[in-house]
Amino acid sequence: MLGVDVGGTKVAVAALNGLDVVARAERPTVLTSSSALLDGLEQTAREVIAQSAEPIAVGVGVPSQIEYDTGRVETSVNIPLTGVALREELGRRFGVPVFVDNDANVAALAEARLLSCDELVMLTLGTGVGGGVVTGGRIFRGANGLGAELGHFTLMPDGPPCPGNCPNSGCIEAYCSGQALERDATELARDKPGSRLAAALDKDGRVSGRELVTAAEEGDSDAGLLLGRFARMLGVAIAGYVNVFQPERVVIGGGLSRASHLFLDRAVQEAGARALPALYRRVEISLAQGGPDAGVIGAGLLAEHEIRNTETATQAPTQGTA
Numbered sequence: 001m002l003g004v005d006v007g008g009t010k011v012a013v014a015a016l017n018g019l020d021v022v023a024r025a026e027r028p029t030v031l032t033s034s035s036a037l038l039d040g041l042e043q044t045a046r047e048v049i050a051q052s053a054e055p056i057a058v059g060v061g062v063p064s065q066i067e068y069d070t071g072r073v074e075t076s077v078n079i080p081l082t083g084v085a086l087r088e089e090l091g092r093r094f095g096v097p098v099f100v101d102n103d104a105n106v107a108a109l110a111e112a113r114l115l116s117c118d119e120l121v122m123l124t125l126g127t128g129v130g131g132g133v134v135t136g137g138r139i140f141r142g143a144n145g146l147g148a149e150l151g152h153f154t155l156m157p158d159g160p161p162c163p164g165n166c167p168n169s170g171c172i173e174a175y176c177s178g179q180a181l182e183r184d185a186t187e188l189a190r191d192k193p194g195s196r197l198a199a200a201l202d203k204d205g206r207v208s209g210r211e212l213v214t215a216a217e218e219g220d221s222d223a224g225l226l227l228g229r230f231a232r233m234l235g236v237a238i239a240g241y242v243n244v245f246q247p248e249r250v251v252i253g254g255g256l257s258r259a260s261h262l263f264l265d266r267a268v269q270e271a272g273a274r275a276l277p278a279l280y281r282r283v284e285i286s287l288a289q290g291g292p293d294a295g296v297i298g299a300g301l302l303a304e305h306e307i308r309n310t311e312t313a314t315q316a317p318t319q320g321t322a
C-alpha cells in the first residue's frame with residue numbers, strides 16, 4: 001500500500017506493509033495550482049515506488065472536506081484542491097484504486113490500529129480543531145463522508161466567532177484551538193500593559209501560541225489562567241464525546257498536544273467530573289501515539305481496509321463485510 005499525507009506545508013508519501021514504513025519521501029506542498037500540487041505529489045510517490053514496489057492501492061489523507069464515495073474535494077481552505085475530483089485524478093495517474101479521506105479521519109484510523117482498539121475518538125488540536133471517530137474498527141463518516149467534524153460542536157451559543165470556515169459561534173474550535181489561544185493571549189496582553197504577555201506582543205501586535213506556552217511554563221499567572229480555561233473547555237468537550245460515542249479510548253494529537261503538560265491533566269479531571277460515570281469508567285484518555293508518520297500510516301491503512309472489503313464482498317457476497 002502507498003500512504004499519502006497532504007499537509008499545508010509538505011506532502012509525505014510512504015510505502016507500507018501494515019504499520020511498517022518500508023520507504024518514504026516528502027517534499028514541500030506546491031500551492032500555486034491544483035495541477036502543480038498533484039504533479040509534486042505524483043513525483044514524490046514515484047520516488048517511493050522506485051525504492052519499493054508498485055502499490056496495490058493508494059490511500060490519501062488531505063486537510064479538506066471530502067465527499068467520500070467520489071473522492072471529490074468539497075472545500076479545502078489552505079491548499080488549492082476545492083472542487084478537484086481527487087480520487088479520479090490520482091487513479092488516472094497511478095492506475096490502481098485510490099481512496100481519499102480527511103486527514104483527521106485517517107489519523108484516527110492509525111491511532112485505533114496502533115492501540116488495537118475498535119472504538120476511538122481522536123481530537124487533533126492545532127491551528128484549528130480536527131477529529132475523527134472510529135467505531136466497529138471503521139471510520140465514521142456520516143452520509144457523504146463529511147461527518148465527524150468534532151471541532152464544530154457548540155459549547156456556548158453566544159461564545160466567540162468560530163475561527164474556522166464555519167458560521168457558528170462558541171464551537172470547540174473557538175476555545176480549544178491554537179487560533180483561540182492566540183486570540184485570548186493577544187486580548188489579555190493589550191488589556192494589561194506591563195504584563196508578561198504584553199512584553200510578548202510581536203511586531204504585528206499579536207501574542208503567538210509559542211510565546212503563550214513559554215510564559216505558562218515560566219509560571220506566568222495570566223498565561224496559566226488562559227491555559228486553565230482552555231483545559232476546562234477541552235474537558236467539557238471530551239465529556240460530551242464520551243457520552244455520545246462511548247469510546248474505549250480518547251486520544252489527543254496535533255501540534256498543541258506538545259504542550260499537553262500544561263492542560264491535559266486538568267482537562268481529564270474536568271471530563272471526569274462531567275461525563276456519565278458508567279461510560280467514563282470504561283474510557284482511557286491519552287496522547288496520540290502515531291507521531292510524525294501517523295498521517296501516511298493512516299492513509300495506507302485506509303487503502304488496506306478498502307481493498308480487503310472489496311475482496312470480501314467479491315469472494316463471499318452472502319457473508320457480508322469482515
Ligand SMILES: [Zn+2]
Nearest residue numbers: 152162166171
Ligand atoms: Zn465552528
